[in-house]
Amino acid sequence: MYWAGFRRQSRYVASLAVGVAANVFFGIIRSALFVSLYRQKEHVAGLDVTAVLTYVWVLQVVFGVVFVTWIWEFADSVRSGDFAAELVKPGAVLGRLLAVDLGRSSFALATRGLPQLAVAGIVLDLRLPTTPPGVLMFALSLALCAVAASQLRFLFGSLAFWTPDYRGWWTMLFGFLWFTGGFLVPVEFFPGALRWIGEHGPLAGLLAMPVRVATGRGAASALAEQACWVVVAAAACHSVMATAERRMVIHGG
Amino acid sequence: MGSPYGALAGAKVRSLASAPGLLVLRSAGDVFIVTMEALAPLLLVSQFGSIAGWSGPEVAMLIGVARTGEGLALIVGRGIDPNTFGDTVRLGRFDQILTRPVSPLLWLLTSDVELRFVFRAAAGAGVVGWSAHRLSVLSPGTAVVLAAAAVASALFVLSTLVIGAAVTFRTVEGSDFAVLLSNGGMGLAAFPLEVYSSALRLIFTFLVPVGLCVYVPVLTVLDRDGPGVLGPGLLPVLPVVVGAFAGLSLLTWRQGIRHYESTGS
Numbered sequence: 001m002y003w004a005g006f007r008r009q010s011r012y013v014a015s016l017a018v019g020v021a022a023n024v025f026f027g028i029i030r031s032a033l034f035v036s037l038y039r040q041k042e043h044v045a046g047l048d049v050t051a052v053l054t055y056v057w058v059l060q061v062v063f064g065v066v067f068v069t070w071i072w073e074f075a076d077s078v079r080s081g082d083f084a085a086e087l088v089k090p091g092a093v094l095g096r097l098l099a100v101d102l103g104r105s106s107f108a109l110a111t112r113g114l115p116q117l118a119v120a121g122i123v124l125d126l127r128l129p130t131t132p133p134g135v136l137m138f139a140l141s142l143a144l145c146a147v148a149a150s151q152l153r154f155l156f157g158s159l160a161f162w163t164p165d166y167r168g169w170w171t172m173l174f175g176f177l178w179f180t181g182g183f184l185v186p187v188e189f190f191p192g193a194l195r196w197i198g199e200h201g202p203l204a205g206l207l208a209m210p211v212r213v214a215t216g217r218g219a220a221s222a223l224a225e226q227a228c229w230v231v232v233a234a235a236a237c238h239s240v241m242a243t244a245e246r247r248m249v250i251h252g253g
Numbered sequence: 254m255g256s257p258y259g260a261l262a263g264a265k266v267r268s269l270a271s272a273p274g275l276l277v278l279r280s281a282g283d284v285f286i287v288t289m290e291a292l293a294p295l296l297l298v299s300q301f302g303s304i305a306g307w308s309g310p311e312v313a314m315l316i317g318v319a320r321t322g323e324g325l326a327l328i329v330g331r332g333i334d335p336n337t338f339g340d341t342v343r344l345g346r347f348d349q350i351l352t353r354p355v356s357p358l359l360w361l362l363t364s365d366v367e368l369r370f371v372f373r374a375a376a377g378a379g380v381v382g383w384s385a386h387r388l389s390v391l392s393p394g395t396a397v398v399l400a401a402a403a404v405a406s407a408l409f410v411l412s413t414l415v416i417g418a419a420v421t422f423r424t425v426e427g428s429d430f431a432v433l434l435s436n437g438g439m440g441l442a443a444f445p446l447e448v449y450s451s452a453l454r455l456i457f458t459f460l461v462p463v464g465l466c467v468y469v470p471v472l473t474v475l476d477r478d479g480p481g482v483l484g485p486g487l488l489p490v491l492p493v494v495v496g497a498f499a500g501l502s503l504l505t506w507r508q509g510i511r512h513y514e515s516t517g518s
Binding site for chain 1: 274275276277278279281282283285286288289290292293296297299300301302303304305429430433436437440441444447448449450453
């Protein structure tokens, strides 16, 4: 299932090219902004310019994994009723959904994300892992991020079991996720308790923790926290799926 | 309401109003996103002291102008955004539009009016109003400049969408690049242009005139000078360049229609 998802995504070459162009463009804008800011101050909230530039380019990688082009597919299939066919297929529904989704996001990661990060790492002064254990931990952290993003998309998409207004809810959630996930400003710049939530809360596994692992700031503990949130989210996915399957019977007819 | 365009837009508005829940949710989401975006420069300034010499409210004014313009454009721009219009062309629906006794472009613009973007524009205007109040620069004169900036930004976004739609006649994917131009341009204009290299500044002022639409009017209102040639003195050039850009987009659109080959199936 994973490879089917991977191959499926490989068909969309043009949309991939646009995605890369958009990523690179916004990466350049953000880099320029932070380079200019760090001319005024060398250290801010424990981060120097190298750490923040690494954040910018890891963000570009993660963005393509979290805000994917197929974000509506699952919810739309629930709405249209096509999803009922999924329930008839053998095997665990949730596992199958996540495997396909992971395959697709792995393709995005491999072709769109990592090459960009590599080029940025050559052109700019970034703080990326250079030792084998460091590289391995970073790879693991990105994999956990992809799993967390898949789980998040499933949880959001399952809103469609309850309300036809899921696109409206998503607009709200998007703003929240974008800001508190640190996609607009690094979570380290948040004030007080908000910073703690941004660094350790359920959304930290998407961006903040992969950045910590990449730059080697408490990498091991960040990885452990990331894994914990994936386990919590998996439990949430299972209970939502169990409830939703019962609702699906009401919908079908 | 005498024109078919008014009737079309009215019909779409009534259909949106019949699902108020969705409209409220999406509008609230849009307002929320603009608010979050305006908070970002305040956070950055609290950490760094300023953004290239600009205060938080000053940068927020740039974001507000950009989002107001974008919101205004998207109210009517939905029918020609690459996703919607790509489907219209691919599925052969554009044939039907061409047979109608109306302007195809105006038909597309008025048939898919999207009310939630009224709220994005309003949120942007709210951010502009808040920053103008905080900076004590609100006067009839500055209000006119800011309103002109929002209208110019809206024209800029609409023109890129029209260019994107025209490109769709030749290649369905190419239009996404046009949208990247408007999204990317707006993202760039959300911060003072001092932040960027001089090449990037010039490209996004004169070639892709987003800097002229957003940055130059705000410089005028704040009575600041920008780097190099950029400054309030450029304000009179704004209508000329934006007009030329809009004209170019209409030319591209006409060229595109002339090359339209329908879908062969």
